Amino acid sequence: xxxxxxxxxxxxxxxxxxxxxxxxxxxxxxxxxxxxxxxxxxxxxxxxxxxxxxxxxxxxxxxxxxxxxxxxxxxxxxxxxxxxxxxxxxxxxxxxxxxxxxxxxxxxxxxxxxxxxxxxxxxxxxxxxxxxxxxxxxxxxxxxxxxxxxxxxxxxxxxxxxxxxxxxxxxxxxxxxxxxxxxxxxxxxxxxxxxxxxxxxxxxxxxxxxxxxxxxxxxxxxxxxxxxxxxxxxxxxxxxxxxxxxxxxxxxxxxxxxxxxxxxxxxxxxxxxxxxxxxxxxxxxxxxxxxxxxxxxxxxxxxxxxxxxxxxxxxxxxxxxxxxxxxxxxxxxxxxxxxxxxx
Ligand code: NAD
Ligand code: UFG
Numbered sequence: 429x430x431x432x433x434x435x436x437x438x439x440x441x442x443x444x445x446x447x448x449x450x451x452x453x454x455x456x457x458x459x460x461x462x463x464x465x466x467x468x469x470x471x472x473x474x475x476x477x478x479x480x481x482x483x484x485x486x487x488x489x490x491x492x493x494x495x496x497x498x499x500x501x502x503x504x505x506x507x508x509x510x511x512x513x514x515x516x517x518x519x520x521x522x523x524x525x526x527x528x529x530x531x532x533x534x535x536x537x538x539x540x541x542x543x544x545x546x547x548x549x550x551x552x553x554x555x556x557x558x559x560x561x562x563x564x565x566x567x568x569x570x571x572x573x574x575x576x577x578x579x580x581x582x583x584x585x586x587x588x589x590x591x592x593x594x595x596x597x598x599x600x601x602x603x604x605x606x607x608x609x610x611x612x613x614x615x616x617x618x619x620x621x622x623x624x625x626x627x628x629x630x631x632x633x634x635x636x637x638x639x640x641x642x643x644x645x646x647x648x649x650x651x652x653x654x655x656x657x658x659x660x661x662x663x664x665x666x667x668x669x670x671x672x673x674x675x676x677x678x679x680x681x682x683x684x685x686x687x688x689x690x691x692x693x694x695x696x697x698x699x700x701x702x703x704x705x706x707x708x709x710x711x712x713x714x715x716x717x718x719x720x721x722x723x724x725x726x727x728x729x730x731x732x733x734x735x736x737x738x739x740x741x742x743x744x745x746x747x748x749x750x751x752x753x754x755x756x757x758x759x760x761x762x763x764x765x766x767x768x769x770x771x
Contacts (some may be wrong), residue, residue, distance in 0.1 A: 454652075508538060517577075543594075549680035567733070577642045610665075613759055622765075632758075658701045664695050696718065697733065697736040704751070712759070713755065
């Protein structure tokens, strides 16, 4: 058995895929989650995929005392992958303090516990939202961080600053991974995204419309300065993302970092429009999607996709799955949920 990794938010969408991938690589995994946006049954699903159920701690990481106790109990950690956060952009505009409280307090508590219990390595879930509307495309890691468009986005910027300051002052080391648009589900169909209520994001909205949970998909805007008039994003398969996390934590454990705080873009390096995503879905699933054009959604940037050269070169990681894989797995997951094969 290799090292033990604490995965906060590990029953969530990206965390569960990463926990499975870590176990596949022989790591021992402890998941810490308060289940505010996920289900405990995901642990059984991870066991079905990997043959091993991760250890689980039900904990709200905004509690400093409980976070300290977690590290006191698991005193043999080689690193932390910190996913736990709220992530709905629109909700963060409505309830900014809820977002600052949850996303920032939990991070500070984790970092303090890491210092106290001598755990050096933390991988942080950041987002391409820190680039705002980039001046040029593709956007690389040296592009300026723009004023945040939402309190959620601001929590990612401030979190990166908190981590950078903490690394500079002490013994911590970190890798911040800036995700572009994570979509799709595990190829087994056993884990995937579980949006509570009406989804904000495109792909869950597509699959829920196709399965009949929603009447119609609204395509936000058709007059953007893009080839087909709809917004362009860099969609990345969640399994590719999970693999990058394993590589990142391993890089720190093996002391292969060039700097104690590194930042990497995680995307495929190419963008697709909303209409291209819809067409890919229809092609792969042979399901006709009910969609119509609607007003632009406030805050959407017309186009953004990643320059992934730094991640490709330094991490030796390349996203392998294409848009068809993303649609196929997202659809399989939605069908499994509908047929109650999961919960
Ligand atoms: P998710 O909501 O599926 O997973 C987050 C998990 O954290 C959930 O299981 C939730 O119960 C848990 N959690 C939240 N607050 C907690 C707390 N105080 N204590 C303990 N557990 C807590 O989200 P996800 O899509 O898997 O995102 C994971 C991370 O990646 C987040 O930090 C998110 O901001 C970031 N991110 C996500 C996307 C995306 O599109 N999904 C894009 C960029 C960055
Ligand atoms: N879209 C629709 N209809 C929908 C939902 C989305 O047309 O019902 C469009 C959006 O307008 C956008 C594209 O599909 O053009 C992608 O939208 P998502 O909401 O899926 O993703 P975003 O790019 O807006 O947001 C994602 C993450 C955020 C992160 C942000 C950074 O969800 O967490 O990327 O840009 F902050």
